[in-house]
Amino acid sequence: MTDVYLNGGLIGTVDDAAKFAESVISGRREGKVTSLLNVYHNKKEDTIRLWTERDRVRRPLIVVRDGKPVLTDEHMAKLKSGELKWSDLVKLGVVEYLDAAEEENAYVAMTPNQIKKNHTHLEIDPIAVFGICTSMVPYANFDPSSKLNRGQKTQKQAMGCYALNFWNRMDTAINLLHYPQVPLVKSFTQQIYGDALSSGQNVVIAVIGFDGYNINDALIVNRSSIDRGLWRSTYYRPYVTEKLRYPGGQIDDICIPQKDVQGYTLEKDYRFLGEDGVIAPEVEVGGGDVLIGKTSPPRFLGKLEAFSAAANIRKDTSVRVRYGEHGIVNKVIVTESEDGQVLIKVDVREYRKPEIGDKFSSRHGQKGVIGRIVPPEDMMFSASGIVPDIVFSPNGLPKRMTVGHIIEALGGKVGALAGRSVDGTLFHSEGSDKLRQELLALGFRNDGTEVLYDGRTGRQYHAKIFVGNMYYMRLKHQVADKLQARARGPIALLTRQPTEGKAKEGGLRLGEMEKDCFVAHGSALLMKERFDSDKTIQWICEKCGAVGVFDSYRAKAYCLCGEKTKVEPVEMSYAFKLFLEELRAMHIRPKLMLKDKY
Numbered sequence: 097m098t099d100v101y102l103n104g105g106l107i108g109t110v111d112d113a114a115k116f117a118e119s120v121i122s123g124r125r126e127g128k129v130t131s132l133l134n135v136y137h138n139k140k141e142d143t144i145r146l147w148t149e150r151d152r153v154r155r156p157l158i159v160v161r162d163g164k165p166v167l168t169d170e171h172m173a174k175l176k177s178g179e180l181k182w183s184d185l186v187k188l189g190v191v192e193y194l195d196a197a198e199e200e201n202a203y204v205a206m207t208p209n210q211i212k213k214n215h216t217h218l219e220i221d222p223i224a225v226f227g228i229c230t231s232m233v234p235y236a237n238f239d240p241s242s243k244l245n246r247g248q249k250t251q252k253q254a255m256g257c258y259a260l261n262f263w264n265r266m267d268t269a270i271n272l273l274h275y276p277q278v279p280l281v282k283s284f285t286q287q288i289y290g291d292a293l294s295s296g297q298n299v300v301i302a303v304i305g306f307d308g309y310n311i312n313d314a315l316i317v318n319r320s321s322i323d324r325g326l327w328r329s330t331y332y333r334p335y336v337t338e339k340l341r342y343p344g345g346q347i348d349d350i351c352i353p354q355k356d357v358q359g360y361t362l363e364k365d366y367r368f369l370g371e372d373g374v375i376a377p378e379v380e381v382g383g384g385d386v387l388i389g390k391t392s393p394p395r396f397l398g399k400l401e402a403f404s405a406a407a408n409i410r411k412d413t414s415v416r417v418r419y420g421e422h423g424i425v426n427k428v429i430v431t432e433s434e435d436g437q438v439l440i441k442v443d444v445r446e447y448r449k450p451e452i453g454d455k456f457s458s459r460h461g462q463k464g465v466i467g468r469i470v471p472p473e474d475m476m477f478s479a480s481g482i483v484p485d486i487v488f489s490p491n492g493l494p495k496r497m498t499v500g501h502i503i504e505a506l507g508g509k510v511g512a513l514a515g516r517s518v519d520g521t522l523f524h525s526e527g528s529d530k531l532r533q534e535l536l537a538l539g540f541r542n543d544g545t546e547v548l549y550d551g552r553t554g555r556q557y558h559a560k561i562f563v564g565n566m567y568y569m570r571l572k573h574q575v576a577d578k579l580q581a582r583a584r585g586p587i588a589l590l591t592r593q594p595t596e597g598k599a600k601e602g603g604l605r606l607g608e609m610e611k612d613c614f615v616a617h618g619s620a621l622l623m624k625e626r627f628d629s630d631k632t633i634q635w636i637c638e639k640c641g642a643v644g645v646f647d648s649y650r651a652k653a654y655c656l657c658g659e660k661t662k663v664e665p666v667e668m669s670y671a672f673k674l675f676l677e678e679l680r681a682m683h684i685r686p687k688l689m690l691k692d693k694y
């Protein structure tokens with residue numbers, strides 16, 4: 097007796113579970129039951145689970161019977177002529193959809209020649225085991241899996257054209273590549289998902305060291321390539337505000353704030369505002385500049401305060417450009433929100449040129465930052481006058497074992513010279529032997545290497561240098577977003593420590609390891625200075641060890657345990673004083689026992 101569950105609920109029992117499951121499957125193939133039904137015979141639990149629910153992820157597989165795929169050449173011919181359609185194959189039981197549960201009992205062969213007697217299904221194409229991004233990596237079957245994982249991740253971080261209607265949209269923090277190109281070497285899935293919205297550019301690469309500026313994964317970039325528009329991008333950031341209504345008839349005001357509002361900053365911050373309190377398009381703005389002038393009514397009005405003049409001061413709640421950012425106002429939209437409130441959106445764009453420290457990657461997870469931008473006259477060149485756009489170090493290749501990376505460079509070279517697109521679809525790609533022969537026919541060495549000359553001396557390099565064409569992507573991690581330094585700045589109210597993070601103009605953390613470095617150098621005073629950002633003097637009672645009180649009116653310190661006890665000023669960090677107070681809040685009474693320092 098085996099329990100049978102339908103969509104998780106018990107509906108009955110059967111005597112022969114294996115026979116029952118088989119009959120369900122054959123019934124589905126014959127069209128007697130719906131093709132949406134999946135069955136899973138769990139032999140360990142001795143249960144049968146039937147699923148017809150929506151939202152299961154299912155995938156199509158070719159049925160294999162007696163060691164032979166049900167799909168025949170006859171089917172294929174009919175598919176080609178249009179006599180049969182995909183849905184007909186499903187109806188005929190040639191192709192069936194399996195869900196995750198039924199897959200447990202399936203034995204799937206990757207290719208037809210792998211099929212043995214106990215196989216139940218055949219993969220339609222081996223590429224189906226990969227997701228969208230991974231299948232877009234050319235020659236992916238030559239790369240190690242870990243690099244492939246990173247390769248698909250970098251594709252998601254790449255700048256490109258994310259939507260063709262980007263001009264009408266206002267998305268948060270968008271990077272738009274100015275001249276995206278379709279890759280020279282691509283897999284066929286790229287055509288399906290990526291050609292219209294590609295996210296990289298084809299560049300000429302050379303594999304050689306360059307004065308150590310491309311150590312490990314760093315890249316050397318030709319300045320003339322950047323000057324001609326390589327990898328240029330625009331960064332868009334929208335700022336949004338709403339004119340809110342408050343209980344009691346109070347309302348926000350979009351205007352140029354008057355100087356008597358609470359939180360008014362310098363007059364120059366408001367200089368770009370028009371009469372309506374909103375900035376105009378195409379104005380150049382920097383951090384702290386007001387984009388939308390707004391004042392809000394004071395909150396928490398008490399009974400008495402409502403009549404006092406001082407409490408009726410409105411607050412400045414203007415929308416300002418983020419600290420450290422700058423750009424040009426791209427668009428201004430005044431509209432209505434879902435609740436019928438006035439909604440104002442201001443889009444700021446920033447034009448960005450690749451600079452040292454910006455991150456780039458090929459599709460094989462070979463990512464690196466720009467180490468140096470070299471003037472074109474110092475770059476190496478070939479006999480025919482080709483100057484590479486980027487130079488990366490040969491040391492980056494053996495460790496990562498990305499063979500696909502090199503084959504793509506070779507394929508790109510063939511594609512660029514022959515003026516065609518090279519098929520790099522994983523498992524079905526054009527072989528490197530074929531590419532080598534074609535390269536030979538095009539008048540180049542078949543291993544992709546060329547004679548190069550040093551641009552600075554004009555001398556020929558002793559070794560032949562590998563030159564190829566690759567698809568490189570500019571990633572969203574840019575130095576402009578991360579660069580930060582501060583000497584003095586805001587502190588947190590509770591701990592009196594510097595604020596954290598770039599957005600809040602935060603301090604730079606001097607951590608455990610940096611501290612060790614100072615200790616090793618014996619720079620004790622520097623360390624003392626670094627660690628006392630929240631230095632405070634507290635009066636400690638000599639008798640009871642508690643923190644005393646300083647009466648600034650009488651200029652006298654005393655302890656609560658008695659006016660006559662002696663209190664001493666002690667230097668400590670404010671965080672420590674806070675810690676003492678937190679202990680007391682937990683009913684633990686800390687005491688500071690004072691001793692003579694000398």
Ligand SMILES: [Zn+2]
Nearest residue numbers: 637640655657
């Ligand atoms: Zn005391």
